[in-house]
Amino acid sequence: MAVYDKLLKDKNLSDKIIEKNKTWEYISTGVLSINVLHSGKVTGGIRKGTIDQISADSSLGKSFIGLSILKNAQKKGMDCYVFDAEKSFDYEWADAIGIDTDPKKLPVLQTANITMLKKAIRVCMGNKDRKERENTFILFDSWGTLISDVLVKKAEEASETKDMSLPVWKNELANHMKDSDMTFYVVNHVYDNTGGIGDPLKVPGGKRLYFNSNSIVMCSGKSKDKKSDGFIKGHIIKAFNHKGRGAVEKTTKLKYRIKHTGGLDPWYGLLDDALDHGCVVKAKPGWYNRSFVKDDKAKREDDIYNAEFWVPIFKNTDFEDYLEKKYTFKDRKIDISDDDVLDQINSDDYEVELINQETVENDVE
Secondary structure (H helix, E strand, C coil): CCHHHHHHHCHHHHCCCCCCCCCCCEECCCCHHHHHHHHCCCCCCEECCCEEEEECCCCCCHHHHHHHHHHHHHHCCCEEEEEECCCCCCHHHHHHHCCCCCCCCCCEECCCEHHHHHHHHHHHHCCCCHHHHHCEEEEEECHHHCECHHHHHHHHCCCCCCCCCHHHHHHHHHHHHHHHCCEEEEEECCCCCCCCCCCCCCCCCCCHHHHHEEEEEEEEEEEEEECCCCCEEEEEEEEEEEEECCCCCCCCEEEEEEECCCCECCCCCCHHHHHHHCCEEEEECCEEEECCCCCCCCEEHHHCCCHHHHHHHHHHCCHHHHHHHHHCCCCCCCCCCCCCHHHHHCCCCCCCCCCCHHHHHHHHC
16 A cells, blocks of 8 residues: 555544645735735735744734734634733723624633643644644734743742743744644744844744744834824834745835724735835825826825725736735746756766866966
């Protein structure tokens, strides 16, 4: 019997065989620019069955984004859970966003203990097959507050020594998450590097979460967003794809906006790309209209971030395809030789005429 057939006959092993032409399903972040940052697609977001994360300093809207993804996961009919290691989950806030907070539909586990979280992962997996596990979503907030049993024991013993094993414990937890095939979105903090040495956006807690993540969006700062009359309407956050198997790493840099009234602006962040594409043109400083709409009336930038302005762009132009080509590897040629390098070295091709060494030596004399 062929090895493939033997693998298929084993229930546990067959569940781990991936499809050749697997079509990835996505959960939207609710914000076009953040969808692009995670996946390179406005219609993307985070992949089902992977670990994705956003890392940022405080007050940059990362909790808003996590809750927005949770809401959209519920809309897709996914089994949803919250691992609230930071003990900051707010039911009233979640209700206001539109999340179904019925504890039977959304269990919220509040613990930072790594051993308990590993056990919770196994409980959430249950006896589900791979497709059912991929259809399970866990919002994990946050990685930086985790503690190990070693640290608990030190506290009981009133020991002041540091737990040097914590990165190892976190790495084990990250591996449990990866092996589960469930969908995780990790809301993470970054170190505030005041010394000016090293990575100012370093994510705390071991390397394995970085390696196991499908995509990491890193937020690097914010500025006030003012209306033309000077009224502050929110904050603009700079972000980039720190790691990604969808969007091109490091080069995918966009912005998103936190509204002063609360929440995220789903339409903000793609104006520069729309201008480069040509579907939007600048009528005069601060005023824009769409080039493909007959007699389109110019609008101030304050008034263009809505469905009325942007939906026709995606429905009537190739702007979506333009973004995907710009921010992913779609249609890009991968520079890998058709011939193995050793075959080329051992071939009789590429012969060159050599310099006569005796002539060279005579010239030197």
